[in-house]
Amino acid sequence: MMPFVPLLVILPLGAAFCVVAMAQVNWMRRLTAPLAIAAVLANLVISAMLLGFGDIRFFVGGWGPESAIGIELVCDGLSKLMAVTINLVALVAFVFAVPYMRRFTKVWLFDSLLLLMIGAMNGVVLAGDLFNLFVFLEIAAIASYALVAFGCEAEELEAAFKYMVLGTVGSAFILLGVTIIYSLTGQLNMAMVHSLLGKVGPGGPAVLLAAALLLSGLALKAAMVPFHAWLPDAHPSAPAPISAMLSGVLIKASGVYVMARIVFNVLGASDRLAVILMAMGTLSMLIGVLLAVGQWDIKRLLAYHSITQMGSAAQVASRPSPDMALAGLCLFGGLFHLFNHAMFKSLLFLSSGSIEQQTGTRELKKMGGLARRMKVTSFCCRVGALSISGVPPFNGFFSKLIIIVALVLAGHEVLAALAVFVALVTLISFIKVQRYALEGAAADAHAANAVEAPVLMQTAMVVLAVICIVSGLAIVPLGEHVLGPAADALLGAGRLLSTGGAP
Protein backbone atom coordinates (compact mmCIF):
# COMPACT_ATOMS: atom_id res chain seq x y z
CA MET A 1 0.00 0.00 0.00
CA MET A 2 2.97 2.24 0.61
CA PRO A 3 3.38 3.60 -2.96
CA PHE A 4 -0.26 4.67 -3.01
CA VAL A 5 0.06 7.22 -0.22
CA PRO A 6 1.77 10.01 -2.19
CA LEU A 7 -0.73 9.47 -5.04
CA LEU A 8 -3.32 11.19 -2.85
CA VAL A 9 -1.36 14.42 -3.36
CA ILE A 10 0.10 13.74 -6.81
CA LEU A 11 -3.14 12.84 -8.63
CA PRO A 12 -5.05 16.08 -7.96
CA LEU A 13 -1.97 18.27 -8.39
CA GLY A 14 -1.06 16.56 -11.67
CA ALA A 15 -4.65 16.72 -12.89
CA ALA A 16 -4.79 20.43 -12.02
CA PHE A 17 -1.89 21.17 -14.37
CA CYS A 18 -3.26 18.83 -17.06
CA VAL A 19 -6.58 20.69 -16.92
CA VAL A 20 -4.86 23.99 -17.63
CA ALA A 21 -2.94 22.49 -20.55
CA MET A 22 -6.01 20.74 -21.96
CA ALA A 23 -8.08 23.91 -21.84
CA GLN A 24 -5.80 25.47 -24.46
CA VAL A 25 -6.86 22.88 -27.04
CA ASN A 26 -10.38 23.32 -28.37
CA TRP A 27 -11.67 19.75 -28.53
CA MET A 28 -10.07 18.77 -25.23
CA ARG A 29 -11.68 21.56 -23.25
CA ARG A 30 -14.81 19.45 -22.81
CA LEU A 31 -12.79 16.70 -21.11
CA THR A 32 -11.51 18.78 -18.19
CA ALA A 33 -14.43 18.09 -15.86
CA PRO A 34 -14.39 14.30 -16.50
CA LEU A 35 -10.62 14.27 -15.90
CA ALA A 36 -11.04 16.12 -12.61
CA ILE A 37 -13.83 13.79 -11.50
CA ALA A 38 -11.74 10.74 -12.44
CA ALA A 39 -8.76 12.01 -10.42
CA VAL A 40 -10.88 12.67 -7.35
CA LEU A 41 -12.68 9.34 -7.72
CA ALA A 42 -9.32 7.52 -7.87
CA ASN A 43 -8.30 9.43 -4.75
CA LEU A 44 -11.46 8.39 -2.94
CA VAL A 45 -10.85 4.75 -3.84
CA ILE A 46 -7.24 4.95 -2.63
CA SER A 47 -8.15 6.62 0.65
CA ALA A 48 -10.95 4.11 1.25
CA MET A 49 -8.53 1.26 0.55
CA LEU A 50 -6.01 2.75 2.97
CA LEU A 51 -8.59 2.39 5.74
CA GLY A 52 -8.04 -1.34 5.66
CA PHE A 53 -4.30 -1.05 6.28
CA GLY A 54 -2.25 -0.15 9.30
CA ASP A 55 -0.33 3.05 9.82
CA ILE A 56 2.01 3.90 6.96
CA ARG A 57 5.04 6.18 6.90
CA PHE A 58 6.29 7.23 3.49
CA PHE A 59 9.65 8.93 3.02
CA VAL A 60 9.69 11.15 -0.05
CA GLY A 61 12.89 10.89 -2.02
CA GLY A 62 14.05 7.85 -0.08
CA TRP A 63 15.60 9.74 2.84
CA GLY A 64 14.63 7.02 5.27
CA PRO A 65 13.67 7.15 8.93
CA GLU A 66 17.15 7.90 10.27
CA SER A 67 17.44 11.21 8.44
CA ALA A 68 16.05 14.31 10.07
CA ILE A 69 15.64 16.44 6.95
CA GLY A 70 13.64 14.25 4.56
CA ILE A 71 9.99 14.91 3.79
CA GLU A 72 7.79 12.39 5.51
CA LEU A 73 4.16 11.54 4.82
CA VAL A 74 2.41 9.93 7.76
CA CYS A 75 -0.82 8.07 7.12
CA ASP A 76 -2.28 7.18 10.52
CA GLY A 77 -5.87 6.75 11.65
CA LEU A 78 -6.67 10.45 11.76
CA SER A 79 -5.11 11.15 8.35
CA LYS A 80 -7.16 8.35 6.82
CA LEU A 81 -10.39 9.66 8.30
CA MET A 82 -9.65 13.15 7.01
CA ALA A 83 -8.55 11.89 3.58
CA VAL A 84 -11.76 9.93 3.11
CA THR A 85 -13.84 12.93 4.19
CA ILE A 86 -11.98 15.35 1.91
CA ASN A 87 -12.15 13.18 -1.18
CA LEU A 88 -15.77 12.16 -0.63
CA VAL A 89 -16.96 15.76 -0.33
CA ALA A 90 -14.70 16.79 -3.21
CA LEU A 91 -16.16 14.14 -5.51
CA VAL A 92 -19.72 15.16 -4.67
CA ALA A 93 -18.88 18.84 -5.14
CA PHE A 94 -17.35 18.15 -8.56
CA VAL A 95 -20.40 16.17 -9.71
CA PHE A 96 -22.65 18.97 -8.47
CA ALA A 97 -20.48 21.56 -10.20
CA VAL A 98 -20.92 20.10 -13.70
CA PRO A 99 -24.42 21.56 -14.23
CA TYR A 100 -24.05 24.34 -11.64
CA MET A 101 -20.95 25.98 -13.14
CA ARG A 102 -22.48 26.27 -16.64
CA ARG A 103 -23.39 29.87 -15.95
CA PHE A 104 -19.70 30.80 -15.63
CA THR A 105 -17.15 31.16 -18.38
CA LYS A 106 -13.78 29.41 -18.11
CA VAL A 107 -15.01 26.53 -16.00
CA TRP A 108 -11.64 24.83 -16.48
CA LEU A 109 -10.09 27.46 -14.21
CA PHE A 110 -12.52 26.38 -11.54
CA ASP A 111 -11.65 22.70 -12.08
CA SER A 112 -7.95 23.44 -11.86
CA LEU A 113 -8.17 25.57 -8.71
CA LEU A 114 -10.43 23.11 -6.94
CA LEU A 115 -8.06 20.24 -7.79
CA LEU A 116 -5.16 22.28 -6.40
CA MET A 117 -7.10 22.83 -3.20
CA ILE A 118 -7.96 19.13 -2.87
CA GLY A 119 -4.37 18.03 -3.47
CA ALA A 120 -3.10 20.54 -0.94
CA MET A 121 -5.64 19.46 1.67
CA ASN A 122 -4.63 15.83 1.19
CA GLY A 123 -1.06 17.02 1.70
CA VAL A 124 -2.01 18.83 4.89
CA VAL A 125 -3.51 15.74 6.47
CA LEU A 126 -0.59 13.55 5.36
CA ALA A 127 2.27 15.92 6.19
CA GLY A 128 4.65 14.57 8.80
CA ASP A 129 6.76 17.67 9.22
CA LEU A 130 5.90 21.22 10.17
CA PHE A 131 7.27 23.09 7.19
CA ASN A 132 5.48 20.96 4.61
CA LEU A 133 2.36 21.35 6.66
CA PHE A 134 2.78 25.11 6.21
CA VAL A 135 3.46 24.80 2.48
CA PHE A 136 0.35 22.68 1.88
CA LEU A 137 -1.71 25.02 4.05
CA GLU A 138 -0.59 27.89 1.85
CA ILE A 139 -1.40 26.09 -1.41
CA ALA A 140 -4.89 25.26 -0.13
CA ALA A 141 -5.35 28.82 1.12
CA ILE A 142 -4.21 30.52 -2.12
CA ALA A 143 -6.48 28.27 -4.19
CA SER A 144 -9.38 29.07 -1.89
CA TYR A 145 -8.77 32.86 -2.09
CA ALA A 146 -9.00 32.64 -5.85
CA LEU A 147 -12.08 30.42 -5.70
CA VAL A 148 -13.94 32.81 -3.39
CA ALA A 149 -13.34 35.58 -5.94
CA PHE A 150 -14.28 33.29 -8.85
CA GLY A 151 -17.44 35.16 -9.88
CA CYS A 152 -15.56 38.51 -9.96
CA GLU A 153 -18.62 40.41 -8.70
CA ALA A 154 -17.99 43.36 -6.40
CA GLU A 155 -19.08 41.57 -3.24
CA GLU A 156 -17.10 38.45 -4.07
CA LEU A 157 -13.92 40.44 -4.64
CA GLU A 158 -14.41 42.30 -1.39
CA ALA A 159 -14.97 39.07 0.55
CA ALA A 160 -11.96 37.45 -1.12
CA PHE A 161 -9.71 40.38 -0.26
CA LYS A 162 -10.80 40.34 3.36
CA TYR A 163 -10.34 36.58 3.53
CA MET A 164 -6.95 36.88 1.87
CA VAL A 165 -5.60 39.55 4.23
CA LEU A 166 -6.71 37.64 7.33
CA GLY A 167 -5.61 34.29 5.91
CA THR A 168 -2.17 35.65 5.05
CA VAL A 169 -1.72 37.07 8.54
CA GLY A 170 -2.73 33.69 9.94
CA SER A 171 -0.21 31.92 7.71
CA ALA A 172 2.47 34.40 8.78
CA PHE A 173 1.81 33.57 12.42
CA ILE A 174 2.00 29.86 11.67
CA LEU A 175 5.32 30.28 9.84
CA LEU A 176 6.72 32.35 12.70
CA GLY A 177 5.64 29.66 15.15
CA VAL A 178 7.30 26.98 13.03
CA THR A 179 10.47 29.11 12.83
CA ILE A 180 10.63 29.46 16.61
CA ILE A 181 10.09 25.73 17.09
CA TYR A 182 12.86 25.01 14.57
CA SER A 183 15.27 27.36 16.29
CA LEU A 184 14.51 25.66 19.62
CA THR A 185 14.81 22.07 18.50
CA GLY A 186 16.65 22.09 15.17
CA GLN A 187 14.00 19.69 13.86
CA LEU A 188 10.89 19.93 11.73
CA ASN A 189 9.63 16.36 11.89
CA MET A 190 6.57 16.44 14.16
CA ALA A 191 7.47 13.34 16.14
CA MET A 192 11.06 14.46 16.72
CA VAL A 193 9.93 17.95 17.69
CA HIS A 194 7.52 16.37 20.15
CA SER A 195 10.20 14.32 21.86
CA LEU A 196 12.74 17.17 21.83
CA LEU A 197 10.24 19.66 23.23
CA GLY A 198 9.65 17.19 26.03
CA LYS A 199 13.33 17.59 26.92
CA VAL A 200 13.38 21.38 26.56
CA GLY A 201 10.34 21.53 28.80
CA PRO A 202 6.97 22.54 27.35
CA GLY A 203 6.54 25.50 29.70
CA GLY A 204 9.42 27.71 28.52
CA PRO A 205 8.62 31.21 27.27
CA ALA A 206 9.80 30.48 23.71
CA VAL A 207 7.61 27.37 23.49
CA LEU A 208 4.67 29.36 24.81
CA LEU A 209 5.25 32.08 22.22
CA ALA A 210 5.40 29.46 19.47
CA ALA A 211 2.24 27.81 20.80
CA ALA A 212 0.42 31.14 20.94
CA LEU A 213 1.46 32.02 17.38
CA LEU A 214 0.53 28.61 16.01
CA LEU A 215 -2.80 28.49 17.77
CA SER A 216 -3.85 32.01 16.80
CA GLY A 217 -2.79 31.41 13.20
CA LEU A 218 -4.73 28.17 13.06
CA ALA A 219 -7.71 29.69 14.84
CA LEU A 220 -7.80 32.27 12.04
CA LYS A 221 -7.92 29.46 9.50
CA ALA A 222 -10.56 27.57 11.51
CA ALA A 223 -12.62 30.76 12.02
CA MET A 224 -12.83 30.40 15.78
CA VAL A 225 -14.35 33.38 17.59
CA PRO A 226 -12.74 36.01 17.91
CA PHE A 227 -10.99 35.26 14.60
CA HIS A 228 -14.18 34.53 12.65
CA ALA A 229 -14.93 37.82 10.89
CA TRP A 230 -13.93 36.66 7.41
CA LEU A 231 -15.94 33.44 7.26
CA PRO A 232 -19.53 34.76 6.96
CA ASP A 233 -18.40 36.91 4.01
CA ALA A 234 -16.06 34.50 2.27
CA HIS A 235 -18.02 31.25 2.40
CA PRO A 236 -21.33 32.55 0.99
CA SER A 237 -19.59 34.56 -1.73
CA ALA A 238 -18.08 31.51 -3.42
CA PRO A 239 -20.06 29.38 -5.91
CA ALA A 240 -22.11 26.72 -4.10
CA PRO A 241 -19.79 23.71 -4.66
CA ILE A 242 -16.92 25.83 -3.35
CA SER A 243 -18.93 26.93 -0.33
CA ALA A 244 -19.52 23.25 0.34
CA MET A 245 -15.79 22.54 0.07
CA LEU A 246 -14.76 25.54 2.18
CA SER A 247 -17.28 25.03 4.95
CA GLY A 248 -17.39 21.28 4.70
CA VAL A 249 -13.71 20.45 4.47
CA LEU A 250 -11.24 23.34 4.29
CA ILE A 251 -11.87 24.82 7.75
CA LYS A 252 -11.49 21.32 9.15
CA ALA A 253 -8.45 20.17 7.20
CA SER A 254 -6.51 23.41 7.59
CA GLY A 255 -8.03 24.54 10.88
CA VAL A 256 -9.32 22.08 13.44
CA TYR A 257 -7.35 19.07 12.16
CA VAL A 258 -4.02 20.93 12.23
CA MET A 259 -4.88 22.41 15.62
CA ALA A 260 -5.50 18.95 17.04
CA ARG A 261 -2.31 17.65 15.41
CA ILE A 262 -0.20 20.50 16.77
CA VAL A 263 -1.70 20.34 20.25
CA PHE A 264 -1.58 16.59 20.67
CA ASN A 265 1.30 15.41 18.51
CA VAL A 266 3.71 18.36 18.54
CA LEU A 267 3.30 20.53 21.63
CA GLY A 268 1.82 17.80 23.80
CA ALA A 269 -1.62 18.30 25.33
CA SER A 270 -1.53 20.27 28.55
CA ASP A 271 -4.18 21.77 30.80
CA ARG A 272 -3.25 25.28 29.76
CA LEU A 273 -3.80 24.56 26.05
CA ALA A 274 -6.98 22.64 26.87
CA VAL A 275 -8.44 25.67 28.67
CA ILE A 276 -7.61 27.98 25.74
CA LEU A 277 -9.12 25.63 23.16
CA MET A 278 -12.17 25.00 25.27
CA ALA A 279 -12.76 28.71 25.81
CA MET A 280 -12.41 29.45 22.08
CA GLY A 281 -14.61 26.50 21.17
CA THR A 282 -17.38 27.44 23.59
CA LEU A 283 -17.33 31.09 22.51
CA SER A 284 -17.51 30.09 18.82
CA MET A 285 -20.38 27.75 19.58
CA LEU A 286 -22.47 30.38 21.34
CA ILE A 287 -21.68 33.45 19.24
CA GLY A 288 -21.91 31.55 15.95
CA VAL A 289 -25.36 30.17 16.66
CA LEU A 290 -26.73 33.42 18.06
CA LEU A 291 -25.58 35.30 14.97
CA ALA A 292 -26.96 32.56 12.72
CA VAL A 293 -30.54 32.82 13.97
CA GLY A 294 -30.92 36.38 12.77
CA GLN A 295 -29.72 35.79 9.21
CA TRP A 296 -32.06 36.01 6.22
CA ASP A 297 -29.49 35.05 3.58
CA ILE A 298 -29.55 31.25 3.47
CA LYS A 299 -25.83 30.89 2.73
CA ARG A 300 -24.80 33.36 5.43
CA LEU A 301 -26.94 31.46 7.90
CA LEU A 302 -25.17 28.25 6.96
CA ALA A 303 -21.78 29.95 7.21
CA TYR A 304 -22.47 31.11 10.78
CA HIS A 305 -23.47 27.57 11.65
CA SER A 306 -20.04 26.41 10.47
CA ILE A 307 -18.46 28.58 13.17
CA THR A 308 -20.76 27.00 15.73
CA GLN A 309 -20.09 23.43 14.74
CA MET A 310 -16.32 23.92 14.50
CA GLY A 311 -16.50 25.43 17.97
CA SER A 312 -18.16 22.38 19.42
CA ALA A 313 -15.64 20.08 17.72
CA ALA A 314 -12.67 22.14 18.98
CA GLN A 315 -14.16 22.27 22.45
CA VAL A 316 -14.09 18.52 22.93
CA ALA A 317 -10.92 17.98 20.91
CA SER A 318 -9.00 19.88 23.59
CA ARG A 319 -8.63 16.97 26.04
CA PRO A 320 -11.07 18.37 28.59
CA SER A 321 -10.16 15.61 31.01
CA PRO A 322 -6.76 14.20 32.02
CA ASP A 323 -8.34 10.73 32.15
CA MET A 324 -7.24 8.92 28.98
CA ALA A 325 -10.44 6.91 28.50
CA LEU A 326 -12.61 10.01 28.87
CA ALA A 327 -10.34 12.04 26.62
CA GLY A 328 -10.68 9.24 24.09
CA LEU A 329 -14.47 9.47 24.28
CA CYS A 330 -14.34 13.25 23.86
CA LEU A 331 -12.05 12.98 20.84
CA PHE A 332 -14.24 10.24 19.41
CA GLY A 333 -17.25 12.55 19.66
CA GLY A 334 -15.33 15.49 18.26
CA LEU A 335 -13.96 13.57 15.28
CA PHE A 336 -17.33 11.98 14.54
CA HIS A 337 -18.81 15.45 14.63
CA LEU A 338 -16.12 16.68 12.21
CA PHE A 339 -17.02 13.91 9.76
CA ASN A 340 -20.75 14.48 10.17
CA HIS A 341 -20.41 18.21 9.81
CA ALA A 342 -18.51 17.72 6.56
CA MET A 343 -21.42 15.66 5.23
CA PHE A 344 -24.43 17.68 6.34
CA LYS A 345 -22.90 21.11 5.87
CA SER A 346 -21.84 20.25 2.31
CA LEU A 347 -25.33 18.86 1.73
CA LEU A 348 -26.93 22.06 3.03
CA PHE A 349 -24.66 24.29 0.95
CA LEU A 350 -25.30 22.22 -2.16
CA SER A 351 -29.06 22.37 -1.66
CA SER A 352 -28.83 26.12 -1.02
CA GLY A 353 -26.91 26.36 -4.30
CA SER A 354 -29.62 24.38 -6.07
CA ILE A 355 -32.29 26.65 -4.59
CA GLU A 356 -30.30 29.74 -5.54
CA GLN A 357 -29.88 28.51 -9.10
CA GLN A 358 -33.56 27.72 -9.56
CA THR A 359 -35.09 30.74 -7.79
CA GLY A 360 -32.36 33.31 -8.47
CA THR A 361 -32.17 34.49 -4.86
CA ARG A 362 -30.52 33.69 -1.54
CA GLU A 363 -32.99 35.65 0.56
CA LEU A 364 -35.22 33.37 2.60
CA LYS A 365 -38.09 35.85 2.42
CA LYS A 366 -38.15 35.70 -1.38
CA MET A 367 -38.53 31.91 -1.51
CA GLY A 368 -41.43 29.84 -0.26
CA GLY A 369 -43.36 26.80 -1.29
CA LEU A 370 -40.31 25.09 -2.77
CA ALA A 371 -41.19 21.76 -1.15
CA ARG A 372 -43.84 21.20 -3.82
CA ARG A 373 -41.82 22.31 -6.82
CA MET A 374 -38.31 21.08 -5.94
CA LYS A 375 -39.04 17.78 -4.23
CA VAL A 376 -35.56 16.22 -4.26
CA THR A 377 -33.77 19.41 -3.21
CA SER A 378 -36.25 20.01 -0.42
CA PHE A 379 -35.99 16.45 0.82
CA CYS A 380 -32.17 16.67 0.91
CA CYS A 381 -32.29 20.08 2.54
CA ARG A 382 -34.54 18.65 5.25
CA VAL A 383 -32.26 15.69 5.86
CA GLY A 384 -29.33 18.10 6.25
CA ALA A 385 -31.32 20.38 8.54
CA LEU A 386 -32.42 17.51 10.75
CA SER A 387 -28.85 16.20 10.91
CA ILE A 388 -27.32 19.53 11.87
CA SER A 389 -30.00 20.11 14.50
CA GLY A 390 -29.26 16.74 16.06
CA VAL A 391 -32.56 14.97 15.56
CA PRO A 392 -32.41 11.17 15.90
CA PRO A 393 -31.69 8.95 14.00
CA PHE A 394 -29.53 11.25 11.81
CA ASN A 395 -25.77 11.34 12.26
CA GLY A 396 -25.67 14.75 13.94
CA PHE A 397 -27.70 13.37 16.82
CA PHE A 398 -25.16 10.68 17.67
CA SER A 399 -22.11 12.92 17.58
CA LYS A 400 -23.83 15.59 19.66
CA LEU A 401 -25.00 12.95 22.12
CA ILE A 402 -21.48 11.59 22.51
CA ILE A 403 -20.08 15.10 22.96
CA ILE A 404 -22.64 16.01 25.62
CA VAL A 405 -22.26 12.72 27.49
CA ALA A 406 -18.47 13.00 27.39
CA LEU A 407 -18.59 16.56 28.72
CA VAL A 408 -20.86 15.54 31.60
CA LEU A 409 -18.61 12.59 32.44
CA ALA A 410 -15.56 14.86 32.34
CA GLY A 411 -17.23 17.10 34.92
CA HIS A 412 -18.10 20.05 32.66
CA GLU A 413 -21.85 20.14 33.27
CA VAL A 414 -22.14 23.83 32.35
CA LEU A 415 -20.52 23.24 28.98
CA ALA A 416 -22.81 20.28 28.37
CA ALA A 417 -25.83 22.45 29.16
CA LEU A 418 -24.52 25.09 26.75
CA ALA A 419 -24.12 22.42 24.07
CA VAL A 420 -27.78 21.41 24.54
CA PHE A 421 -28.82 25.06 24.35
CA VAL A 422 -26.83 25.53 21.13
CA ALA A 423 -28.46 22.43 19.63
CA LEU A 424 -31.89 23.88 20.42
CA VAL A 425 -31.08 27.26 18.85
CA THR A 426 -29.72 25.44 15.80
CA LEU A 427 -33.03 23.61 15.50
CA ILE A 428 -34.92 26.91 15.71
CA SER A 429 -32.84 28.53 12.98
CA PHE A 430 -33.39 25.57 10.68
CA ILE A 431 -37.13 25.54 11.39
CA LYS A 432 -36.96 29.11 10.09
CA VAL A 433 -35.31 27.89 6.88
CA GLN A 434 -37.99 25.22 6.45
CA ARG A 435 -40.77 27.65 7.17
CA TYR A 436 -39.68 30.40 4.78
CA ALA A 437 -37.96 28.50 1.98
CA LEU A 438 -39.75 25.20 1.68
CA GLU A 439 -43.24 25.70 3.13
CA GLY A 440 -45.88 28.36 2.63
CA ALA A 441 -46.76 30.25 -0.51
CA ALA A 442 -44.25 31.44 -3.07
CA ALA A 443 -43.07 34.97 -2.30
CA ASP A 444 -42.66 36.08 -5.92
CA ALA A 445 -42.84 34.92 -9.51
CA HIS A 446 -39.31 33.50 -9.50
CA ALA A 447 -40.06 31.23 -6.57
CA ALA A 448 -43.41 30.25 -8.05
CA ASN A 449 -41.82 29.19 -11.33
CA ALA A 450 -38.90 27.29 -9.80
CA VAL A 451 -38.40 23.80 -11.18
CA GLU A 452 -36.26 20.92 -9.95
CA ALA A 453 -32.51 21.17 -10.45
CA PRO A 454 -30.66 19.07 -13.10
CA VAL A 455 -30.17 15.36 -12.47
CA LEU A 456 -26.45 15.54 -11.62
CA MET A 457 -27.12 18.12 -8.92
CA GLN A 458 -29.88 15.93 -7.51
CA THR A 459 -27.56 12.90 -7.54
CA ALA A 460 -24.88 14.77 -5.62
CA MET A 461 -27.33 15.87 -2.95
CA VAL A 462 -28.97 12.46 -2.62
CA VAL A 463 -25.58 10.79 -2.12
CA LEU A 464 -24.77 13.09 0.80
CA ALA A 465 -28.26 12.71 2.26
CA VAL A 466 -27.91 8.93 2.21
CA ILE A 467 -24.53 9.19 3.93
CA CYS A 468 -26.09 11.42 6.60
CA ILE A 469 -28.65 8.73 7.38
CA VAL A 470 -26.38 5.70 7.01
CA SER A 471 -23.45 7.02 9.05
CA GLY A 472 -25.86 7.76 11.89
CA LEU A 473 -27.10 4.17 11.88
CA ALA A 474 -23.69 2.62 11.27
CA ILE A 475 -22.03 4.34 14.19
CA VAL A 476 -20.75 1.12 15.80
CA PRO A 477 -18.71 -0.26 12.86
CA LEU A 478 -17.65 3.27 11.93
CA GLY A 479 -16.42 3.90 15.45
CA GLU A 480 -14.54 0.65 15.60
CA HIS A 481 -12.74 0.84 12.26
CA VAL A 482 -12.39 4.54 11.44
CA LEU A 483 -12.96 6.86 14.36
CA GLY A 484 -11.37 4.76 17.07
CA PRO A 485 -7.98 4.57 15.30
CA ALA A 486 -8.26 8.29 14.52
CA ALA A 487 -8.67 9.18 18.20
CA ASP A 488 -5.86 6.79 19.09
CA ALA A 489 -3.56 8.53 16.61
CA LEU A 490 -3.95 11.74 18.61
CA LEU A 491 -3.79 10.29 22.10
CA GLY A 492 -1.09 7.70 21.51
CA ALA A 493 1.18 10.36 20.08
CA GLY A 494 4.30 8.41 20.90
CA ARG A 495 3.29 5.16 19.30
CA LEU A 496 3.77 5.58 15.59
CA LEU A 497 5.33 8.99 15.39
CA SER A 498 8.10 8.19 17.85
CA THR A 499 11.54 8.98 16.53
CA GLY A 500 13.09 6.48 14.18
CA GLY A 501 11.82 2.93 14.34
CA ALA A 502 10.09 1.14 11.52
CA PRO A 503 6.27 1.20 11.56
Next chain:
Amino acid sequence: MSTGIYILAFAVLLAGLYAIVAKKNIVKIIVGLLAVDYALNLMLVLVGYRTGGTPPILVEGQTPAKLAAAAVDPLPQAMVLTSIVIGLGLTALMVALGIRLYERYGTFDTNRIRRLRG
Protein backbone atom coordinates in the same frame (compact mmCIF):
# COMPACT_ATOMS: atom_id res chain seq x y z
CA MET B 1 24.93 41.71 17.18
CA SER B 2 22.60 38.95 16.09
CA THR B 3 20.07 39.95 18.77
CA GLY B 4 19.98 43.38 17.17
CA ILE B 5 19.11 41.89 13.79
CA TYR B 6 16.38 39.80 15.37
CA ILE B 7 14.91 42.92 16.94
CA LEU B 8 15.09 44.76 13.61
CA ALA B 9 13.32 41.88 11.84
CA PHE B 10 10.68 41.91 14.55
CA ALA B 11 10.28 45.67 14.13
CA VAL B 12 9.64 45.18 10.40
CA LEU B 13 7.07 42.51 11.26
CA LEU B 14 5.28 44.84 13.66
CA ALA B 15 5.36 47.72 11.17
CA GLY B 16 3.76 45.43 8.58
CA LEU B 17 1.07 44.32 11.02
CA TYR B 18 0.42 47.99 11.90
CA ALA B 19 -0.09 48.82 8.22
CA ILE B 20 -2.51 45.92 7.81
CA VAL B 21 -4.55 46.88 10.85
CA ALA B 22 -4.54 50.68 10.65
CA LYS B 23 -4.31 51.64 6.99
CA LYS B 24 -7.42 52.13 4.89
CA ASN B 25 -5.80 51.95 1.46
CA ILE B 26 -5.69 48.58 -0.26
CA VAL B 27 -2.23 49.25 -1.72
CA LYS B 28 -0.88 50.09 1.73
CA ILE B 29 -2.42 46.94 3.17
CA ILE B 30 -0.70 44.91 0.44
CA VAL B 31 2.61 46.64 1.25
CA GLY B 32 2.05 45.79 4.92
CA LEU B 33 1.53 42.13 4.06
CA LEU B 34 4.73 42.19 2.00
CA ALA B 35 6.62 43.67 4.96
CA VAL B 36 5.35 40.87 7.20
CA ASP B 37 6.42 38.34 4.59
CA TYR B 38 9.93 39.82 4.30
CA ALA B 39 10.35 40.01 8.06
CA LEU B 40 9.48 36.34 8.36
CA ASN B 41 11.92 35.38 5.61
CA LEU B 42 14.62 37.40 7.36
CA MET B 43 13.93 35.63 10.63
CA LEU B 44 14.03 32.23 8.93
CA VAL B 45 17.48 32.97 7.53
CA LEU B 46 18.65 34.36 10.86
CA VAL B 47 17.69 31.13 12.63
CA GLY B 48 20.19 29.24 10.52
CA TYR B 49 22.86 31.95 10.57
CA ARG B 50 26.08 31.55 12.49
CA THR B 51 28.53 34.42 12.99
CA GLY B 52 31.66 33.66 11.02
CA GLY B 53 30.15 30.47 9.59
CA THR B 54 31.31 28.90 6.34
CA PRO B 55 29.07 28.02 3.38
CA PRO B 56 27.46 24.59 3.89
CA ILE B 57 29.37 22.93 1.04
CA LEU B 58 31.51 19.86 1.61
CA VAL B 59 34.98 20.49 0.12
CA GLU B 60 37.62 17.87 -0.50
CA GLY B 61 39.43 16.66 2.58
CA GLN B 62 36.75 17.86 5.00
CA THR B 63 34.76 15.51 7.21
CA PRO B 64 31.00 16.00 7.55
CA ALA B 65 31.37 16.46 11.29
CA LYS B 66 33.84 19.33 10.82
CA LEU B 67 31.54 20.94 8.27
CA ALA B 68 28.57 20.67 10.61
CA ALA B 69 30.58 22.39 13.33
CA ALA B 70 31.64 25.32 11.16
CA ALA B 71 28.95 25.87 8.51
CA VAL B 72 25.70 27.77 8.68
CA ASP B 73 22.51 25.70 8.81
CA PRO B 74 21.38 25.15 5.18
CA LEU B 75 17.86 23.92 5.99
CA PRO B 76 16.35 27.37 6.77
CA GLN B 77 17.85 28.61 3.51
CA ALA B 78 15.94 25.93 1.63
CA MET B 79 12.84 26.84 3.60
CA VAL B 80 13.20 30.53 2.89
CA LEU B 81 13.36 29.87 -0.85
CA THR B 82 10.03 28.05 -0.64
CA SER B 83 8.61 30.83 1.48
CA ILE B 84 9.73 33.49 -1.01
CA VAL B 85 8.06 31.63 -3.87
CA ILE B 86 4.83 31.34 -1.89
CA GLY B 87 5.10 35.06 -1.13
CA LEU B 88 5.45 35.81 -4.84
CA GLY B 89 2.31 33.86 -5.67
CA LEU B 90 0.41 35.59 -2.88
CA THR B 91 1.56 39.02 -4.00
CA ALA B 92 0.48 38.38 -7.57
CA LEU B 93 -2.97 37.26 -6.45
CA MET B 94 -3.30 40.16 -4.00
CA VAL B 95 -2.39 42.76 -6.62
CA ALA B 96 -4.75 41.15 -9.13
CA LEU B 97 -7.57 41.29 -6.57
CA GLY B 98 -6.69 44.91 -5.80
CA ILE B 99 -6.89 45.85 -9.49
CA ARG B 100 -10.24 44.10 -9.90
CA LEU B 101 -11.54 45.84 -6.77
CA TYR B 102 -10.48 49.18 -8.21
CA GLU B 103 -12.33 48.38 -11.45
CA ARG B 104 -15.53 47.56 -9.56
CA TYR B 105 -15.52 50.26 -6.90
CA GLY B 106 -13.37 52.98 -8.48
CA THR B 107 -11.37 53.42 -5.28
CA PHE B 108 -8.69 51.84 -3.12
CA ASP B 109 -10.28 53.16 0.08
CA THR B 110 -11.58 50.32 2.26
CA ASN B 111 -14.06 52.69 3.90
CA ARG B 112 -15.86 52.93 0.58
CA ILE B 113 -15.53 49.23 -0.27
CA ARG B 114 -18.26 48.12 2.06
CA ARG B 115 -21.09 46.26 0.46
CA LEU B 116 -20.88 43.29 2.82
CA ARG B 117 -22.35 43.39 6.27
CA GLY B 118 -19.91 41.19 8.17
